[in-house]
Amino acid sequence: MHPLLRILAVWAVLLTHALPAQAVTLLRDADIEYALGEIARPILNAAGLPAGSVNVVVIKDSSLNAFVIDHRHIFIHSGLLLKLKSADELQAVLAHEAAHIANGHISRRFANMRMANTITGLGMALAATAAASGADARAAGALSLGLGSSANRMFMSHTRAEESAADSSALRYMVSAGADPKAMLGVLDIFRGQEMLNVSRQDPYARTHPLSRDRLRAVKALAQTAKTKPGGTANSTYWFARAQGKLSAFLRAPSWTLRRAGSSASADIALMRQAVAYHRQPDSAKAQAAIRKLIALRPNDPFVHDLHGQILLESRNARAAVAAYGRAAALAPTNALILGGQGRALLAVGNPAQARNVLEKARARDFSDARVLRDLATAYAQTGNTGMASVLTAERYALAGRFKDARIHAERAAGLLPRGSAPWLRSQDVLSAAEAQASKRKK
Numbered sequence: 001m002h003p004l005l006r007i008l009a010v011w012a013v014l015l016t017h018a019l020p021a022q023a024v025t026l027l028r029d030a031d032i033e034y035a036l037g038e039i040a041r042p043i044l045n046a047a048g049l050p051a052g053s054v055n056v057v058v059i060k061d062s063s064l065n066a067f068v069i070d071h072r073h074i075f076i077h078s079g080l081l082l083k084l085k086s087a088d089e090l091q092a093v094l095a096h097e098a099a100h101i102a103n104g105h106i107s108r109r110f111a112n113m114r115m116a117n118t119i120t121g122l123g124m125a126l127a128a129t130a131a132a133s134g135a136d137a138r139a140a141g142a143l144s145l146g147l148g149s150s151a152n153r154m155f156m157s158h159t160r161a162e163e164s165a166a167d168s169s170a171l172r173y174m175v176s177a178g179a180d181p182k183a184m185l186g187v188l189d190i191f192r193g194q195e196m197l198n199v200s201r202q203d204p205y206a207r208t209h210p211l212s213r214d215r216l217r218a219v220k221a222l223a224q225t226a227k228t229k230p231g232g233t234a235n236s237t238y239w240f241a242r243a244q245g246k247l248s249a250f251l252r253a254p255s256w257t258l259r260r261a262g263s264s265a266s267a268d269i270a271l272m273r274q275a276v277a278y279h280r281q282p283d284s285a286k287a288q289a290a291i292r293k294l295i296a297l298r299p300n301d302p303f304v305h306d307l308h309g310q311i312l313l314e315s316r317n318a319r320a321a322v323a324a325y326g327r328a329a330a331l332a333p334t335n336a337l338i339l340g341g342q343g344r345a346l347l348a349v350g351n352p353a354q355a356r357n358v359l360e361k362a363r364a365r366d367f368s369d370a371r372v373l374r375d376l377a378t379a380y381a382q383t384g385n386t387g388m389a390s391v392l393t394a395e396r397y398a399l400a401g402r403f404k405d406a407r408i409h410a411e412r413a414a415g416l417l418p419r420g421s422a423p424w425l426r427s428q429d430v431l432s433a434a435e436a437q438a439s440k441r442k443k
């Protein structure tokens with residue numbers, strides 16, 4: 001099956017039922033996603049999940065939650081990520097979610113969902129609309145997931161049996177990953193007492209992962225008897241501080257960040273936080289000074305150059321941004337988010353042909369990044385290929401659940417592209433997805 005169709009068929013349906021109706025904003029940042037990958041890696045290994053098969057993705061939401069809806073993503077709210085006190089606590093959260101994947105809890109849910117679909121009809125859908133403007137969105141590079149209104153929170157909720165199974169698996173993963181299993185207690189402590197609260201006052205995590213006194217007792221007993229190597233590894237501790245530092249620099253007030261940056265875990269993280277905070281004030285001169293010192297400290301760190309490129313592009317210095325992104329891409333030639341930034345900068349300097357080549361590479365690695373789809377459509381339109389521009393626009397709308405708009409652009413694309421060609425087939429995929437959606441609506 002075409003990857004786009006697969007996304008529409010599975011991810012979309014799952015998301016529809018998994019989340020409350022409001023739009024969800026993903027915070028896509030190459031650095032933060034890499035950091036979370038480093039922290040998750042030993043846990044995923046211990047869970048027996050193939051390397052690189054599960055990505056940790058941040059949702060911009062100040063409430064506390066982490067959840068899984070498929071086998072390829074662990075979602076974590078920015079609120080929870082900022083609230084956790086150590087890499088070990090984050091590993092506890094990730095281990096619990098990885099256990100839901102490894103223990104097959106998702107497949108079971110998916111089976112239930114198909115049944116429910118026939119009863120309630122399918123509301124739609126996954127979306128990945130282009131990043132809005134605004135400080136936060138421009139900051140970490142956001143894209144939105146617009147969700148249908150028939151969301152059913154119940155699909156998210158795990159049973160108590162699943163929760164205790166996930167806890168004991170998670171504690172095993174933590175021990176074998178060298179994380180401190182007692183950190184799990186720190187996490188559960190955040191939500192303690194919430195089972196007594198009215199649902200509207202609970203954190204979403206407490207709703208989706210029912211926490212009972214029994215569960216807490218069981219975790220306590222297991223964590224106490226587990227062999228511990230406290231403190232976690234140096235690698236996950238560093239990346240945790242960096243992810244949290246960068247995320248808070250983008251989400252908190254710059255003054256908050258500047259007061260605390262000096263007490264960061266390391267000099268490079270301090271400079272990164274300062275660069276972001278000054279950029280958001282905005283104080284371009286101070287932001288540039290901080291980023292230059294940061295580059296001097298870590299010249300071969302692709303994400304440092306990625307941040308430099310982002311700051312330059314957002315300060316309307318596109319020419320310098322092209323150079324910075326070029327260095328980032330040379331250091332991380334397969335990173336879809338970095339390639340997306342490089343393509344965006346190339347478009348901004350009026351080089352759509354080169355932008356198109358770079359953005360096609362980004363799309364090949366992440367076909368659901370709405371911002372890349374939008375920029376790539378622009379690049380094709382500017383180089384005179386309206387057929388390709390239309391098919392990309394159709395795909396972007398389809399991913400956003402806007403099937404009426406998707407159909408219009410897919411029909412236009414089908415008329416412009418050579419019949420039977422690969423992009424023409426993509427336009428047909430969107431048309432069949434729109435068709436399927438329309439017939440489900442009628443039921």
Ligand SMILES: [Zn+2]
Pocket residue numbers: 096100158162163166208209
């Ligand atoms: Zn759970």
